[in-house]
Amino acid sequence: MDVELQEIQDFLAGIPPFDRLSAEVLGRMTRQLTIRYIRRGKQLPHEKESQALLYILRQGAVKLFSSEDNLVGMLGEGDVCTSFCMPNGSEAFRVSVAEDTLVYAIPCHVLEEIVRDEPSVADFIQHSAAERLKQAVAAQQHAASQTSSLMNTPVAVVMKAGVVSIDEHASIQQAAVVMSDKGVSSIVITGPDGPAGIITDRDLRERCLAAGLSASTPVSQIMTGNMVHVAPNAMAFDALMMMTRKHIHHLPVIDGRQLLGVVSPTDLIRHEGRNSVYITNSIRKAESLDALVELSRLVPGLQVQLIGMGGSPDHVGNAVSAVTSAFTRRLIELAEEKFGPAPVPYAWVAGGSQARREQMSNTDQDNGLIISDLMTDADREWFTLLADFVCDGLDACGYVYCPGEAMAKNPTWRQPQRVWRDYFDKWITTPEPMALMLSSIFFDLRVIYGERELLADLRGDVLDQTRSHQLFLAHMTANALHHRTPLGFFRDFVLVHDGQHDDTLDLKHNGLVPIIDMARIYALAEGIPAVNTVERIEKAAGSATLSKSGAANLLDAFEFIGKLRMEHQARLIGKGRDADNFILPGDMSRLEREHLKDAFKVIQTMQAVLEQRYMAGRVG
Amino acid sequence: MLSALLGPDAQRRRLLKKAPAGAMREYLATPFPDRRSDIYSVPIVSVDFETTGLDSKADRILSIGHVDLSGGEILLGSAAHTIIQPDTSLSEESVVIHRITDDEAAFGKPLETSIAALLEALAGKVMLAHHAAIERGFLQQVCRQVYGLAPVVPVIDTLSLARKWLARRNKEVEQGALRLYALRERYDLPRYNAHNALSDALATAELFLAQVEHMDSSKPPTLGNLLS
Numbered sequence: 001m002d003v004e005l006q007e008i009q010d011f012l013a014g015i016p017p018f019d020r021l022s023a024e025v026l027g028r029m030t031r032q033l034t035i036r037y038i039r040r041g042k043q044l045p046h047e048k049e050s051q052a053l054l055y056i057l058r059q060g061a062v063k064l065f066s067s068e069d070n071l072v073g074m075l076g077e078g079d080v081c082t083s084f085c086m087p088n089g090s091e092a093f094r095v096s097v098a099e100d101t102l103v104y105a106i107p108c109h110v111l112e113e114i115v116r117d118e119p120s121v122a123d124f125i126q127h128s129a130a131e132r133l134k135q136a137v138a139a140q141q142h143a144a145s146q147t148s149s150l151m152n153t154p155v156a157v158v159m160k161a162g163v164v165s166i167d168e169h170a171s172i173q174q175a176a177v178v179m180s181d182k183g184v185s186s187i188v189i190t191g192p193d194g195p196a197g198i199i200t201d202r203d204l205r206e207r208c209l210a211a212g213l214s215a216s217t218p219v220s221q222i223m224t225g226n227m228v229h230v231a232p233n234a235m236a237f238d239a240l241m242m243m244t245r246k247h248i249h250h251l252p253v254i255d256g257r258q259l260l261g262v263v264s265p266t267d268l269i270r271h272e273g274r275n276s277v278y279i280t281n282s283i284r285k286a287e288s289l290d291a292l293v294e295l296s297r298l299v300p301g302l303q304v305q306l307i308g309m310g311g312s313p314d315h316v317g318n319a320v321s322a323v324t325s326a327f328t329r330r331l332i333e334l335a336e337e338k339f340g341p342a343p344v345p346y347a348w349v350a351g352g353s354q355a356r357r358e359q360m361s362n363t364d365q366d367n368g369l370i371i372s373d374l375m376t377d378a379d380r381e382w383f384t385l386l387a388d389f390v391c392d393g394l395d396a397c398g399y400v401y402c403p404g405e406a407m408a409k410n411p412t413w414r415q416p417q418r419v420w421r422d423y424f425d426k427w428i429t430t431p432e433p434m435a436l437m438l439s440s441i442f443f444d445l446r447v448i449y450g451e452r453e454l455l456a457d458l459r460g461d462v463l464d465q466t467r468s469h470q471l472f473l474a475h476m477t478a479n480a481l482h483h484r485t486p487l488g489f490f491r492d493f494v495l496v497h498d499g500q501h502d503d504t505l506d507l508k509h510n511g512l513v514p515i516i517d518m519a520r521i522y523a524l525a526e527g528i529p530a531v532n533t534v535e536r537i538e539k540a541a542g543s544a545t546l547s548k549s550g551a552a553n554l555l556d557a558f559e560f561i562g563k564l565r566m567e568h569q570a571r572l573i574g575k576g577r578d579a580d581n582f583i584l585p586g587d588m589s590r591l592e593r594e595h596l597k598d599a600f601k602v603i604q605t606m607q608a609v610l611e612q613r614y615m616a617g618r619v620g
Numbered sequence: 621m622l623s624a625l626l627g628p629d630a631q632r633r634r635l636l637k638k639a640p641a642g643a644m645r646e647y648l649a650t651p652f653p654d655r656r657s658d659i660y661s662v663p664i665v666s667v668d669f670e671t672t673g674l675d676s677k678a679d680r681i682l683s684i685g686h687v688d689l690s691g692g693e694i695l696l697g698s699a700a701h702t703i704i705q706p707d708t709s710l711s712e713e714s715v716v717i718h719r720i721t722d723d724e725a726a727f728g729k730p731l732e733t734s735i736a737a738l739l740e741a742l743a744g745k746v747m748l749a750h751h752a753a754i755e756r757g758f759l760q761q762v763c764r765q766v767y768g769l770a771p772v773v774p775v776i777d778t779l780s781l782a783r784k785w786l787a788r789r790n791k792e793v794e795q796g797a798l799r800l801y802a803l804r805e806r807y808d809l810p811r812y813n814a815h816n817a818l819s820d821a822l823a824t825a826e827l828f829l830a831q832v833e834h835m836d837s838s839k840p841p842t843l844g845n846l847l848s
Contacts, residue, residue: 005696007819031696032696035693037829102826
């Protein structure tokens, strides 16, 4: 390699995917380049081009247009135009030079030969956006699993082995003696088919002593049967999530029928510092609003910590939402202590991201009360007190009031079930802008406390209606299409649809929300009761509304953008700032930008499918 | 025809009769490109010499860089850079400017073989340089020493193209405005950090492509339009 072409080789070495090539391979590639100067207004490829070329922009800018002549992207210095190397044709049909441009060009087949031993580079050149995104997500997951210990540590490693157990016919007293002798706080009860249940210190206190049960009663009477358990090869992180969600502190590790050990949050804390189980546990014990407010200060740290542990957006969203739900539940319990028991059954429901279990940092609260139709006018007062207490408490804990007043505090969202039923009927049969705006909150509901049936009944009826209501789905689709992804990046700007530039990228509204909105439509169209976006997409995969490959691509995009947002927020929190969704293109690596562009493409494709399905010839 | 008698091809044929066997004869035996050809069909070699000074009789060549252009493209595979072995040790001044030290120069090639290689690269092509009088002057001087005759070399000079362009627009030429890197800036061409014969040959080639593309003609100029 002539040292003099170093300037050009150095330039290539700074551009993904060529940054992965060795100096020797880059040197060979450099010598195969040709340099061209193309004036503004001309087209690529050059008129007389005999072979397909890959272009690397050294200076200038080009615009990419689809076959319908829509702008689909713009490339600037250091960007690579692979459009002509894709074997199945590419999204860019026409490339027009927007500024006088100096390009390095190389025949696709020559480059493929040079990078033969670098599959990731070859893939970049030939693969579609969706294929590249899939690889990016896999790489991201791999990197996360490398850095985290809980994510790649099997439960078997952190559990306490040699579980203390006792036969189901033994007495409570015998069990207590064994527990004292061995110095353990739980004991597994074994039956003829292996582990049958578990008792803990707490059970001895609450289910035996407080209940006035004789110490000679068989342990089987106070044990918790149908144990939630994990397999020894489950990851410690998943065990932690399970314990957080189910509020349990001892998780038996069972291989087939054989009990291998028990894992507790303490084991995991020892392994990895503070965690969500610790926080939810403390929330459950908090005796006052002040104590809860104090605990709420730990939430941003929790998010940062979970991310550091290598949690996926799905994991972290789950844990953070579980903590919010714990605050809500504890506030309701405190309210019931204060105002007395509820006059009639009710369900406290969360809406939006908390319901979808996709919460990240403290966000505003979205909630409501579905009250039994048995409620009398005299009962209303109690629910007003409850709603005010809980919503005010959440606000004090950093879950600020919903600007749109979608809260139980607002009498509109504190209604008997029949009124909710009317709401949904109206939303479905006469979709109007306001109703559609609320759909992101109220078509995603989850019971946080109280009577689950109240929501389940309602949801069953709603799904029966939405499934067959094409006009409603068309309106939902039109609404979902309002949130468009950008086309990509141009220099340090975000390139938006009409060719305009934005300074920052809103990862939430221009990345995640379009996917969340589509997942909701899939669920409503296919009668899927799930509200979590990943679950919705997984359940809808392979249905008439969503192909399996489309689902897989969307999940990749959701995970990739979610991860980027999560890390962005962790950086902000780490600097003591409030988490937000706005990222500067200049703060991302070139590679991240490339992958984001691929994720945008996937979303655009799926939006187009949805539009075609529900809106062709319907709504303008 | 007058141009046939006086034109470079006629001179070439005359000189060919006197040329000694070897690189010079090969060079002169190859016809020059037709002046009427569209510039994009003309093979061109962008050349740059680093020298100890501007006087081709007193100074000498330190290094040679060249790269081919064909069909409006610069072919990086053709790029070549040669350091010339000095007969005397380098003057301190040129070391400062060109950062070629005696040690580096010791790895160089003898002047004779280097010039033979350049003539081979130039055969049948047009030489492109910025302020081409220097390259042409040194090339002819060296050839007189080595072969006893100065070859005729058809030349395109990016500096004189720029001067004509400015003159046509009645623009005043500011101090330094015709330097290679100042002209490149005018066309928004990238800034190169390196300063050596090959990078300057490349920089000149890119400038030339930009100059041609910016000419206000509906079709590409002919070679005759551009020759100095």
